[in-house]
Amino acid sequence: MLRRALRIPAAGVAYLLTAAVSSSAMASGPEEYADVAVARAARAGPGTAATLVIAHRGASRYAPENTLAAVDAAHHRGLIWVENDVQRTKDGRLVVLHDTTLRRTTDAAKVFPGRAPWRVGDFTAAEIARLDAGSWFGKRFAGERVPTLAAFLRRLDHNDQRLLLEIKAPERYPGIGAQIVRELRARGWLDRDHVRSRLVVQSFSVACVKAVHELAPQVRTGILGAPDMAKLARYARFADQINPRMSALSSRWLAAVHRLRGPHGRPLEVYVWDVAKNTNARSVRARGVEGIIE
Numbered sequence: 228m229l230r231r232a233l234r235i236p237a238a239g240v241a242y243l244l245t246a247a248v249s250s251s252a253m254a255s256g257p258e259e260y261a262d263v264a265v266a267r268a269a270r271a272g273p274g275t276a277a278t279l280v281i282a283h284r285g286a287s288r289y290a291p292e293n294t295l296a297a298v299d300a301a302h303h304r305g306l307i308w309v310e311n312d313v314q315r316t317k318d319g320r321l322v323v324l325h326d327t328t329l330r331r332t333t334d335a336a337k338v339f340p341g342r343a344p345w346r347v348g349d350f351t352a353a354e355i356a357r358l359d360a361g362s363w364f365g366k367r368f369a370g371e372r373v374p375t376l377a378a379f380l381r382r383l384d385h386n387d388q389r390l391l392l393e394i395k396a397p398e399r400y401p402g403i404g405a406q407i408v409r410e411l412r413a414r415g416w417l418d419r420d421h422v423r424s425r426l427v428v429q430s431f432s433v434a435c436v437k438a439v440h441e442l443a444p445q446v447r448t449g450i451l452g453a454p455d456m457a458k459l460a461r462y463a464r465f466a467d468q469i470n471p472r473m474s475a476l477s478s479r480w481l482a483a484v485h486r487l488r489g490p491h492g493r494p495l496e497v498y499v500w501d502v503a504k505n506t507n508a509r510s511v512r513a514r515g516v517e518g519i520i521e
Contacts, residue, residue, distance in 0.1 A: 278517065468495060
């Protein structure tokens, strides 16, 4: 498969999409864009300037976000990196869900009508497992469930995919960083192969990112947002990436990030998110950005 040919273990990333993808390819739609980019990346050979593309909440344009169906949709489109969001249930199970409430992406309001506002942390894992997390997206996804982190990791391993894991709202779930580290270890995700090139843990919470680094210093970590330049050197002690909204970028800020090296000795990377649909990979790479979460 093309995926095999594009691995670059020394850089710790895989499946790079070339910066030479034209805006016309991008305009043809995300599925066609990925297909064209893969083909051109395969022809380009090693050393070609490139931008990594990460499937945001899985291939969430084609399947309900953060579900196993979205993982598989990314896999079928050749996207090896998947981003997800992790929270904790009332009884302490780790589940993959973006919103801190269940209302938007499940039928919780119908199944549990008297339990508004349907916060994730107010429901047990068994209760959440009853919910339909697919019908809101399309009839053919009816019955899709909210996956546990364990099930999500198993599916990624089955598909030979990689994970950009966001710890969502850790202030709501004391100790969740340590719990996630234990789960990753139990599922084999802290072995040499995974920590070198298959896993990054990120959060908007700087304290949470620091805690993960202290618990598992071998794991690459990222801070979401665009912190003040005065804080960057301190953050580089425990973060390998600074991942801002695309609109928050400035050339001066980006240069300040790239001047620093993270805890594993490599220059800090920048993965951007909330990228405008008419933005192509060439223009993103021209700004010096290593990855797009879309």
